[in-house]
Amino acid sequence: MTTSAAGEALRREAFALPDGLVYLDGNSLGPLPVAARERLATTLDAEWGEMLIRGWNDAGWFDLPETLGERIGRLIGAPPGSVVAGDSTSINLFKALNAALDLAPRRGLILSDTGNFPTDLYIAQGVARSRAGVRLRTVEPEAVAAALDEQVAVLMLTEIDYRSARRHDMSALTAAAHACGALTVWDLAHSAGALPVDLAGADADFAVGCGYKYLNGGPGAPAFVYAHPRHADRIGPHLSGWLGHAAPFDFEAQYRPAAGVRRLRVGTPPILAMRALDAALDAWDGIDLDEVRERSLALSNAFIEQVEAQCAGFDVALASPREAARRGSHVTFRHPHGYAVIQALIAHRVIGDFRAPDLMRFGFAPLYNCAADVDTAASVLAAILREGSWDRPEFHARAAVT
């Protein structure tokens, strides 16, 4: 597929993007889905306002973690009944790690890589502090396969590196982990909605992911957790909250886990946030993830090509794998003054983001990004670099969150 074949976005009309903005930061926060406005208004007025407490039954609030889990499940190759939405990615990772460690009781090593997103490593460090005999080992991403041995209880990886977009081979690494008796926990933060994920096909044990990036569920949207059906009924949740109980409204004194992945629910679900995510998932109805992937790579290949052609000689270097199959849905370039360059791009209404020390990230989301976005972003970047216009004081002031 050529860039022009990726031409129009698949669902541009479903998103309320500001006119003239080139938004290439959906890998950090997806844009507002138009449907979210009415969905939230209905949830406020017709449900919370009118039904009040009855909303838990009559408006389906109580089941939203499962109904959203089903909708997300389709996008990540999870069988029905294996995903629940709720809590944050970090907290879901805590659930999944503890579950995996309990199922591999004679081993204590969590293996991960140094490129993993920090909260994943922090959560694993917290699990290691709180469980005797558990420790975290990190190796370079390329060294993961070789580091798998009979000490490893759990291989915990993020499929797509948040900085470089480097893609781990989920299927091969899961098979390698299983071959040495370890379980896998995959973080799909930069995968869900970005490319086809096949949890069942890869035989992954557990997975977690985020609702606010490519799924467009809104800032801090509910996350999700997947447990392979062969494990789900064997999990003894450490976060054993009432909505993971087999009969929450029987108010029994003793925790008794619900069947299957429902036991990974904990407290009362945040309905407003769940409704926004539900509205966002409407945009995925009828979407073929293979087509999303094809367009994503057409857009990102074109971006790489145009940037390298137009910015040669201006200290820009590709920091993502050049081979498309080894990348996720964003592209990262290095520049010694990347922070200032990104600020200059933002001033020109091209939104990418910066990650220390020198990484400029550009996310491509075919639901709303199109070939014209690539052309604009590349040419504005080239103009900024050629003119040296990033080298102004206002582009060097460092914001708290970048």
Next chain:
Amino acid sequence: MTTSAAGEALRREAFALPDGLVYLDGNSLGPLPVAARERLATTLDAEWGEMLIRGWNDAGWFDLPETLGERIGRLIGAPPGSVVAGDSTSINLFKALNAALDLAPRRGLILSDTGNFPTDLYIAQGVARSRAGVRLRTVEPEAVAAALDEQVAVLMLTEIDYRSARRHDMSALTAAAHACGALTVWDLAHSAGALPVDLAGADADFAVGCGYKYLNGGPGAPAFVYAHPRHADRIGPHLSGWLGHAAPFDFEAQYRPAAGVRRLRVGTPPILAMRALDAALDAWDGIDLDEVRERSLALSNAFIEQVEAQCAGFDVALASPREAARRGSHVTFRHPHGYAVIQALIAHRVIGDFRAPDLMRFGFAPLYNCAADVDTAASVLAAILREGSWDRPEFHARAAVT
């Protein structure tokens, strides 16, 4: 104060309650604050829609857990900088219990009472399963003080019983716990916004609570967690997520807790849910909790008096403490067919709720409840009982959530 002195509600106009509805279930789900509509619309359109990723800084999203924590802190007697909002009550309880156990390292007993809300017991059971040497002991609520001994690491109590509204003496029990070397974790689910709470005055160690009952933050609203300043910097969080890190955007490989209670943040906060809670907290601006308490007791005393006068001989028995000082802000009556009676009340637009086996609960929230609500509820209840109109098939069909 007489019933009529409690006459008008304090902030009736701040809530979008349906006309003619007598809503006495704010102890389960508070009603929609009018301000939430515009707040959510602004958050969607002007912030998420327009600012996109910049919202984290420019709209103050990033700091919402602390800014909401400050607002809640005023209502529960917590000093500035000691409360953060986020996650669910269950998850915050997990954080607080683990923190308290870590600070009392030579003891393993969590003491609680059999009347505690089930999720509190379930979470403690999960903590006990996941930590060697930790166990949960429950005693009758009246036996708590006598059960405090040098084995107890943590006294975990809910101040107001969700069924009977029986109130524990937070100050006396905290002092008794401290006298035997234990720490306290208080659940304020039915306290925050219901009556004055003085965490600092009671010298409580940790507390958690709920945003969706008397605080009116919406279904599944963010919860909160309090850590006494003497403990906060000594906590090594088990749920060590990136937004509890000292420098989340430095993306360090090693977890390093933020100063104070900020370390009890975990993942990315749910902004839409937080904005609704923020709007709900507006209704508390300038409200004196002592006046709320005085009105709450005037309303509930009047309700007890009217029900007992009008329903004598119809199997109704008070299940709450008769002494006002020993009650929270709801009143519970027993009736052998309580479930059907509550359904009949709901059919007459008087909303209370039912808890097995025979408890009918009626919550009084002076922000929006008034003396006329008491009169209507008592007289409708009396009419239903006198006519026996609860004894119809449609009132006996048991719903999934009651």
